Amino acid sequence: MITWLATLGRAGLASAARLGRANLLMLAMWGGLPAMLRRPRLLLDQMFSVGVLTVLIIAVSGVFVGMVLGLQGYYILSRFGAEATLGVMVAASLVRELGPVVTALLFAGRAGSALAAEIGLMKSTEQLSGLEMMAVNPQHRVLTPRLVAGILSMPLLAAMFTTLGVYGGWFVGVGLLGVDDGTYWAQMQSQIDWHEDVLNGVIKSVVFGVVCTWIAIFQGYDCVPTSEGVSRATTRTVVHSSLAVLGLDFVLTALMFN
Amino acid sequence: MSKTTQLEILVGAFMAAGFVALFFLAMQVSNLGTVNSGDAYRITARFDNIGGLKAKAPVTLAGVEVGRVLDIYFDSKDFRAVAVLGIYSQYNQIPDDTFAKILTAGLLGEQYVGLDPGGSESVLKEGSEIAVTQSALVLEEVIGQFIYGKAQEGAN
Numbered sequence: 528m529i530t531w532l533a534t535l536g537r538a539g540l541a542s543a544a545r546l547g548r549a550n551l552l553m554l555a556m557w558g559g560l561p562a563m564l565r566r567p568r569l570l571l572d573q574m575f576s577v578g579v580l581t582v583l584i585i586a587v588s589g590v591f592v593g594m595v596l597g598l599q600g601y602y603i604l605s606r607f608g609a610e611a612t613l614g615v616m617v618a619a620s621l622v623r624e625l626g627p628v629v630t631a632l633l634f635a636g637r638a639g640s641a642l643a644a645e646i647g648l649m650k651s652t653e654q655l656s657g658l659e660m661m662a663v664n665p666q667h668r669v670l671t672p673r674l675v676a677g678i679l680s681m682p683l684l685a686a687m688f689t690t691l692g693v694y695g696g697w698f699v700g701v702g703l704l705g706v707d708d709g710t711y712w713a714q715m716q717s718q719i720d721w722h723e724d725v726l727n728g729v730i731k732s733v734v735f736g737v738v739c740t741w742i743a744i745f746q747g748y749d750c751v752p753t754s755e756g757v758s759r760a761t762t763r764t765v766v767h768s769s770l771a772v773l774g775l776d777f778v779l780t781a782l783m784f785n
Numbered sequence: 786m787s788k789t790t791q792l793e794i795l796v797g798a799f800m801a802a803g804f805v806a807l808f809f810l811a812m813q814v815s816n817l818g819t820v821n822s823g824d825a826y827r828i829t830a831r832f833d834n835i836g837g838l839k840a841k842a843p844v845t846l847a848g849v850e851v852g853r854v855l856d857i858y859f860d861s862k863d864f865r866a867v868a869v870l871g872i873y874s875q876y877n878q879i880p881d882d883t884f885a886k887i888l889t890a891g892l893l894g895e896q897y898v899g900l901d902p903g904g905s906e907s908v909l910k911e912g913s914e915i916a917v918t919q920s921a922l923v924l925e926e927v928i929g930q931f932i933y934g935k936a937q938e939g940a941n
Contacts, residue, residue, distance in 0.1 A: 579799045683803025690806040721815040
C-alpha cells in the first residue's frame with residue numbers, strides 16, 4: 528500500500544516537474560527570437576521541413592473531407608428540401624471546426640512526430656551537447672526556428688485545408704449532385720461571417736500551432752537519450768498533441784461562439 | 786539552379802499559397818467581399834410580434850433582397866418590437882406607405898421581412914418609420930385557432 532502511494536506520488540511529482548520544464552523551455556525559446564531574426568536562413572530551412580513537406584497530406588485530406596461533407600450533407604439536407612444550404616454547411620463546418628482541428632491532428636502526425644524524433648536523435652547522439660561545447664545555445668539555435676516555423680505554418684496549412692475542402696464540397700455538390708452553382712456560393716457568402724467564423728478559425732489554428740509544436744519540441748528535447756526513449760517521445764508527441772488539440776478546441780469553441 | 790534558391794522558392798510558394806487561401810476564405814467564402822453596410826439608409830418598423838426574426842435577416846421587396854435587418858429591440862412604452870431595417874441606398878424609390886410583414890421562407894425556413902410597396906408619392910428616407918405592419922405568423926397560435934374552430938363546429 529505504501530509503495531503504491533509512493534509510486535503515485537512519484538508519478539505526480541514527475542509530471543509536475545515535466546510541466547515546469549516545458550514552460551521553462553518555452554521561455555528559453557522565446558529568448559532565442561532576436562538571435563533567430565539575425566539568421567532567417569535557419570527559419571527558412573524549418574519552414575521547408577515543417578510547412579512545405581506537410582502541404583501534400585493537408586491538400587489531399589482537405590479535398591476528401593470536403594467531398595465527404597458535400598455527399599453526407601447533401602443526403603441529409605435533401606431530406607428537408609434544403610440542398611441550397613449545402614455551401615453553408617460545408618463552409619461553416621470546415622471554417623469553424625474541421626479546418627483547424629483536422630489540420631492540427633495531421634500536423635501532429637506528420638510534422639510533430641518528425642520534429643520530436645529529430646530533436647530526440649540530436650540529443651541521444653549528443654549533437655546538442657556538441658553545440659553547447661562550441662558555446663552555441665542549442666535551444667536558441669535548434670529549437671526556436673522550429674517553434675516559429677510551426678506557429679507560422681499552421682494557420683497557412685489550415686487555410687489551405689479549408690479552401691480545398693470548400694472546393695471538394697463544391698465538386699461533389701455542384702458537379703456531381705446538381706446543386707446550383709450560384710446558390711452554393713451565395714448562401715455561403717451570406718451566412719459565413721468574416722470576423723465571427725473565419726478569423727476565429729484562424730485564431731484557433733494559431734493556438735493549435737503553438738501547442739502542437741511546443742509539445743513536439745519539448746518531447747524531443749526532454750526524451751531519454753536512447754533509441755527507446757526517442758520512440759517513446761515520438762509516440763507521446765502524437766498522443767499528447769491530439770488530446771491537447773481536441774480538449775483546447777472545446778474550450779476555444781465555448782469561448783468564441785458561446 | 787542551386788539548392789538554396791530552390792528551397793527559397795518552395796518556401797515562398799508555400800507562404801503565397803497559404804495567403805491566397807486566406808484571401809479566398811475572406812472574399813469568396815465569407816461576407817467580407819459582399820458587405821455594403823456603408824451605403825444603406827435606416828428605417829424602422831414596429832411589430833406586435835416579431836416571431837423568430839433575427840438581426841441580419843434579409844429585407845425583400847417583390848422577392849428581391851433590398852436590405853437587411855440591422856437591429857431589433859423592445860420599446861417599453863408601447864410594448865412592441867422595433868426592427869431597424871437597413872435598405873441599400875440604390876433602392877431609394879420605395880413609397881412611404883409601404884406595408885411591412887414578417888414572412889417565413891418555406892415551412893421551417895428562417896424568417897425575413899417582406900415589403901409591399903404602397904402608392905404614395907413621397908418615398909422612405911433615413912429615419913422614416915413604416916406605419917402599417919403585419920406580425921409574424923406564430924404556428925402554435927394558428928393551430929390553436931384551428932383546433933378551437935373545429936371544437937366550436939363540433940359543439941354546434
